[in-house]
Amino acid sequence: MTSNERVVVIGSGLAGVRLARRLGELGTPVTLIGEEEHRPYNRVLLAEVLAGRYSPEVIALPAPAELTRARVTGIDRAGRTVACADGSVIAYDRLVLATGSNPVLPPLRGLFTAGHELPEGVHAFRTLDDCLGLAGAVRPGARVVVIGGGLLGVSAARALAVRGAQVVLAQQSERLMERQLDPAASRLVERHLAGLGVEAHTECRVRDVRCVGGAVRSVELADGYALDADLVVLACGVRPRTGLAQAAGLKVRRGVVVDDELRTSDPYVHAVGDCAQHAGTVYGLAAPALEQADALAALLAGDAGARYTGTRSLTRLTLTGPDSPFDLAAFGETEALPGDDVVQLADATRGTYRKVVVRDDRLVGGVLVGELGTVGALARAWEGAEPLPSAGGPLLHLLTNDGGS
Numbered sequence: 001m002t003s004n005e006r007v008v009v010i011g012s013g014l015a016g017v018r019l020a021r022r023l024g025e026l027g028t029p030v031t032l033i034g035e036e037e038h039r040p041y042n043r044v045l046l047a048e049v050l051a052g053r054y055s056p057e058v059i060a061l062p063a064p065a066e067l068t069r070a071r072v073t074g075i076d077r078a079g080r081t082v083a084c085a086d087g088s089v090i091a092y093d094r095l096v097l098a099t100g101s102n103p104v105l106p107p108l109r110g111l112f113t114a115g116h117e118l119p120e121g122v123h124a125f126r127t128l129d130d131c132l133g134l135a136g137a138v139r140p141g142a143r144v145v146v147i148g149g150g151l152l153g154v155s156a157a158r159a160l161a162v163r164g165a166q167v168v169l170a171q172q173s174e175r176l177m178e179r180q181l182d183p184a185a186s187r188l189v190e191r192h193l194a195g196l197g198v199e200a201h202t203e204c205r206v207r208d209v210r211c212v213g214g215a216v217r218s219v220e221l222a223d224g225y226a227l228d229a230d231l232v233v234l235a236c237g238v239r240p241r242t243g244l245a246q247a248a249g250l251k252v253r254r255g256v257v258v259d260d261e262l263r264t265s266d267p268y269v270h271a272v273g274d275c276a277q278h279a280g281t282v283y284g285l286a287a288p289a290l291e292q293a294d295a296l297a298a299l300l301a302g303d304a305g306a307r308y309t310g311t312r313s314l315t316r317l318t319l320t321g322p323d324s325p326f327d328l329a330a331f332g333e334t335e336a337l338p339g340d341d342v343v344q345l346a347d348a349t350r351g352t353y354r355k356v357v358v359r360d361d362r363l364v365g366g367v368l369v370g371e372l373g374t375v376g377a378l379a380r381a382w383e384g385a386e387p388l389p390s391a392g393g394p395l396l397h398l399l400t401n402d403g404g405s
Contacts, residue, residue, distance in 0.1 A: 015273030332365025
């Protein structure tokens with residue numbers, strides 16, 4: 001592209017803001033369009049706002065110079081314009097979709113009112129408005145059911161417990177955070193939550209949300225047992241926001257399909273972040289979104305060799321509580337395949353657990369709970385994908401030596 005081309009970015013989340021800022025630093029004119037009324041913010045830290053640890057101002061992102069608050073309703077690829085709900089039309093030379101993702105709302109009986117609104121007391125947990133609404137509704141002693149025991153559900157349950165709520169966490173699969181953690185690490189998370197008063201139930205399917213007068217009163221489980229509830233939090237995952245791309249005729253599978261230049265099926269339209277699907281993968285995580293934004297900024301600013309070839313991302317979570325924080329990190333494949341070598345170190349007294357999986361003399365994954373001093377060295381060995389020098393000593397050294405995090 002040429003230096004005077006106008007780049008329009010739809011979406012003011014982490015990926016959109018990072019891209020706009022990078023392009024601004026590189027002297028490329030950019031218009032960022034965001035539909036939320038709040039300043040752009042770091043969605044990763046919403047649980048800390050819910051817990052009362054941070055104010056919304058603390059998680060605000062440095063906004064780029066040109067931020068347009070509007071909701072985009074359509075893309076005219078032939079005319080290279082986007083239409084907004086307020087009637088305005090914005091022209092582009094290059095368009096970037098950074099539309100993020102929507103919360104998954106499970107198909108539960110009683111979940112929606114006639115106007116397709118959630119009943120009073122039922123909250124999604126995806127946006128700052130969701131977070132502030134939930135923070136305003138929770139009271140010490142309130143009975144809260146969190147549906148979903150993944151990363152988001154665990155974070156929300158911990159935050160609500162810190163606020164003094166009586167929290168029940170309902171997870172449909174066999175363990176908490178099953179996408180990131182192995183069974184042993186998941187049990188440590190469950191133990192930590194129990195210490196905060198969170199009652200976690202796995203293999204627990206919710207089938208009904210019961211309301212009286214438009215407000216939630218209880219949650220019914222598949223076995224017929226009912227949990228009284230003043231509040232219900234839906235933390236059932238996210239789904240890429242692809243509606244604009246689909247309506248514009250772009251190639252969409254689970255996300256908006258992009259190549260190594262983060263181009264969609266239209267060479268003048270790109271996609272980054274939670275809405276993008278690269279090499280068959282929708283990441284839905286902060287680190288890949290930021291890497292995609294950096295790569296695309298370089299490309300759009302004139303670096304013809306810039307490419308995005310994928311992210312080997314590490315999940316890290318700190319659960320704060322009344323005592324010391326509870327840290328965990330997971331990367332790669334945490335479950336071993338036949339023939340893999342596994343090294344595990346556990347200390348039940350200190351609540352620490354370290355496990356790495358080695359395949360063909362290469363570190364392919366690991367999970368650490370508590371005392372994460374070794375995570376930096378392990379992550380570097382994993383990201384480098386180089387053969388380990390030998391099977392025993394160096395790996396044990398990585399697991400036990402504080403390599404810097």
